[in-house]
Amino acid sequence: MPHTSSSSSAAAPGRRLARLAKWLVSGPPVLYLIVFFAAPAAIMVLASFRTPGEFGGLAPLTDDAGKIDLNTDSYLRFLTEPVFLHVFVKSAWYATLTTLICLLLAYPVATLIAKSAKKHRDLLLLLVILPFWSNFLIRVYAWMIILGPNAALAKFVNGALALVGLEPVPLLFSAFAVLTCLVYVHLPFMVLPLYANLEKHDQALLDAAQDLGANAWQRFWRITFPLSLPGVYAGAALVFIPALGIFAIPDILGGPDDTLIGNLIKQQFLETRDWPFGSVLSIVLTVAALALAGAAAWIARRRGGEALA
Amino acid sequence: MALLEIQGVTRRFGDFAAVDSVTLSVEAGEFFTLLGPSGCGKTTLLRMIAGFDTPDAGRILLNGKDLADDPPELRPVRTVFQSYALFPHMSVEGNVAFPLRMAGVPAGERPARIAAALEDVRLIGFGKRYPHELSGGQKQRVAIARALVTHPTMLLLDEPLAALDAQLREELQIELINLQKEVGIAFVYVTHDQTEALALSHRIAVMNHGHVEQLDEPSKIYGFPRTRFVADFIGHCNLLSGPVAAVDGDVVTLDVAGLGPVRVAARTAVGAGANGTIALRPEKTSIAARAPAPMPDNHFRGKVADMLYMGDVTVYRVETPGGTRIEALLANSHSGRARFFDVGDAVEISWQVDAAHFIEQ
Numbered sequence: 001m002p003h004t005s006s007s008s009s010a011a012a013p014g015r016r017l018a019r020l021a022k023w024l025v026s027g028p029p030v031l032y033l034i035v036f037f038a039a040p041a042a043i044m045v046l047a048s049f050r051t052p053g054e055f056g057g058l059a060p061l062t063d064d065a066g067k068i069d070l071n072t073d074s075y076l077r078f079l080t081e082p083v084f085l086h087v088f089v090k091s092a093w094y095a096t097l098t099t100l101i102c103l104l105l106a107y108p109v110a111t112l113i114a115k116s117a118k119k120h121r122d123l124l125l126l127l128v129i130l131p132f133w134s135n136f137l138i139r140v141y142a143w144m145i146i147l148g149p150n151a152a153l154a155k156f157v158n159g160a161l162a163l164v165g166l167e168p169v170p171l172l173f174s175a176f177a178v179l180t181c182l183v184y185v186h187l188p189f190m191v192l193p194l195y196a197n198l199e200k201h202d203q204a205l206l207d208a209a210q211d212l213g214a215n216a217w218q219r220f221w222r223i224t225f226p227l228s229l230p231g232v233y234a235g236a237a238l239v240f241i242p243a244l245g246i247f248a249i250p251d252i253l254g255g256p257d258d259t260l261i262g263n264l265i266k267q268q269f270l271e272t273r274d275w276p277f278g279s280v281l282s283i284v285l286t287v288a289a290l291a292l293a294g295a296a297a298w299i300a301r302r303r304g305g306e307a308l309a
Numbered sequence: 310m311a312l313l314e315i316q317g318v319t320r321r322f323g324d325f326a327a328v329d330s331v332t333l334s335v336e337a338g339e340f341f342t343l344l345g346p347s348g349c350g351k352t353t354l355l356r357m358i359a360g361f362d363t364p365d366a367g368r369i370l371l372n373g374k375d376l377a378d379d380p381p382e383l384r385p386v387r388t389v390f391q392s393y394a395l396f397p398h399m400s401v402e403g404n405v406a407f408p409l410r411m412a413g414v415p416a417g418e419r420p421a422r423i424a425a426a427l428e429d430v431r432l433i434g435f436g437k438r439y440p441h442e443l444s445g446g447q448k449q450r451v452a453i454a455r456a457l458v459t460h461p462t463m464l465l466l467d468e469p470l471a472a473l474d475a476q477l478r479e480e481l482q483i484e485l486i487n488l489q490k491e492v493g494i495a496f497v498y499v500t501h502d503q504t505e506a507l508a509l510s511h512r513i514a515v516m517n518h519g520h521v522e523q524l525d526e527p528s529k530i531y532g533f534p535r536t537r538f539v540a541d542f543i544g545h546c547n548l549l550s551g552p553v554a555a556v557d558g559d560v561v562t563l564d565v566a567g568l569g570p571v572r573v574a575a576r577t578a579v580g581a582g583a584n585g586t587i588a589l590r591p592e593k594t595s596i597a598a599r600a601p602a603p604m605p606d607n608h609f610r611g612k613v614a615d616m617l618y619m620g621d622v623t624v625y626r627v628e629t630p631g632g633t634r635i636e637a638l639l640a641n642s643h644s645g646r647a648r649f650f651d652v653g654d655a656v657e658i659s660w661q662v663d664a665a666h667f668i669e670q
Contacts, residue, residue: 202392202394204390204392204394205394205396205397207361207381207388207390207394208388208390208394208395208396209396209407210361210380210381210382211359211361211381211382211387211388211456212382212387212407212408212411212455212456212459213382213383213408213411213412213459214382214407214411215382218411222396222407223396226398227397227398
């Protein structure tokens with residue numbers, strides 16, 4: 001400390017002021033998280049152990065005899081009726097496919113932006129996030145038009161199928177439509193973290209790899225890709241987790257078989273009005289997402305710690 | 310036939326010729342240095358040998374084979390980059406194994422070769438470490454081990470010691486000399502540090518503005534610079550210019566403004582009237598209260614204008630009545646007498662005809 005002993009008495013109020021400032025800065029967001037995240041989550045956990053009300057909602061917490069009514073019926077129902085687990089697995093499968101397709105599409109785009117001249121990068125990034133400027137539902141409904149039976153795409157595809165003697169297929173209200181839109185909506189969330197990672201790569205490493213005998217594919221697979229893994233994990237988490245819980249896209253573009261866990265949860269709360277079971281589904285989804293995010297962060301830290309220290 | 314032949318190689322960036330019709334050759338087993346200030350084209354030339362840049366004109370031959378169509382990964386040369394460029398996600402072993410994998414060396418043979426390469430650079434026991442756990446000097450050694458493990462025909466080094474501190478640099482210079490002797494691979498070394506070039510090289514090409522100004526052994530470069538630039542760039546040098554007044558056999562007399570006639574030995578034939586420069590090293594200039602008894606060929610009186618005490622030596626700048634400044638260097642080898650003269654002292658500087666060197670320019 002550069003100060004002499006005379007400043008030690010002045011340090012105490014200074015430190016108190018610093019502590020106050022820290023609370024003033026961190027207090028509101030912490031409070032916000034408690035009120036709007038922790039408390040609802042706690043309510044949800046509590047609700048999951050309660051009995052559904054006769055006309056929806058929740059039955060009273062205490063029965064006529066004054067005994068507190070908490071049970072695990074809804075959890076047992078999730079575990080014993082295979083249809084729910086099936087929907088859950090199907091949602092995970094859709095989310096996995098979405099993540100993989102996004103990764104395959106985003107990697108070249110992110111590479112292109114990272115390698116382009118500095119003055120063009122901002123414009124290219126702007127184009128990537130441009131879709132966010134229009135409403136999510138509008139963008140989803142737009143796909144109804146694009147994939148609709150009278151649209152050029154469906155006519156072209158079915159025309160081609162007819163040429164080889166196959167039955168026409170509907171593009172809309174199908175797994176194809178749901179996946180296409182899932183990928184479309186989540187693609188920017190994969191491009192941005194990948195770009196942020198790739199942009200930092202040192203060209204000298206690729207030169208060195210080439211100098212040491214690596215061809216273009218080997219340079220990508222042995223150097224660029226492993227070094228981009230933190231970006232891949234971040235992008236995968238940003239795509240997979242929201243894709244897992246989505247309900248609007250299967251609602252609008254999916255067929256009867258495309259009910260996902262998000263739709264199920266929505267149904268439980270709005271249509272069936274079985275709040276405890278809806279809560280159970282939500283909790284299972286949240287726990288699964290948290291576990292995956294945690295695993296991704298852990299892997300990224302382990303591998304990234306070695307790679308990017 | 311030389312190992313590497315560079316024939317009339319030119320590389321232009323727009324109107325600017327970074328490398329301008331350079332011709333030189335490097336022999337097998339040679340420690341060859343490209344020396345010059347930044348922007349002189351030495352790194353561009355090195356990158357063209359490695360294959361990262363393409364000449365606009367001229368040819369580069371390795372073992373008599375034109376390299377023009379070979380991308381870097383197919384050339385039997387390896388580069389040690391200034392930033393080391395170690396792969397951060399691979400251990401030391403992984404880094405050194407990389408070129409072996411790329412060359413298709415079977416996994417069974419790799420450990421022995423990695424161990425041998427790490428032994429060459431005195432890094433035994435460091436195989437499991439990651440680059441971020443190494444010091445600058447250790448990283449440099451890994452980069453060299455990685456480049457040498459496949460026994461390339463030639464090693465290209467781009468300012469490999471520039472990022473290290475002075476003491477470590479000196480230590481690694483000695484190691485580089487020994488390593489090069491041991492492995493017998495030709496080194497082409499790029500540096501802007503003239504002492505490094507003089508210490509390491511068998512031969513040096515001094516480059517300036519894309520040209521090779523002089524290509525010679527270190528002692529010749531230092532002792533007999535062919536151009537003003539070389540004399541000035543390598544070490545300290547007094548440069549005294551003027552028209553040639555008289556030629557007497559191999560001794561030339563120059564009429565230097567502010568100094569008068571100065572005699573110097575010339576190794577080439579010179580005609581009277583041409584302009585010339587005398588390159589005089591400070592350590593070959595004697596400085597005394599009065600000139601020594603058999604009068605040297607050149608002697609001038611002056612006053613000490615500046616002095617720099619450097620520990621082992623003291624540098625004096627002596628100003629003659631005509632206003633010319635000449636640097637002289639005096640070793641402080643007499644115990645107890647660190648300084649011989651003070652600023653303002655009248656002194657006599659002198660040197661023999663053959664102590665200086667004549668440059669036609």
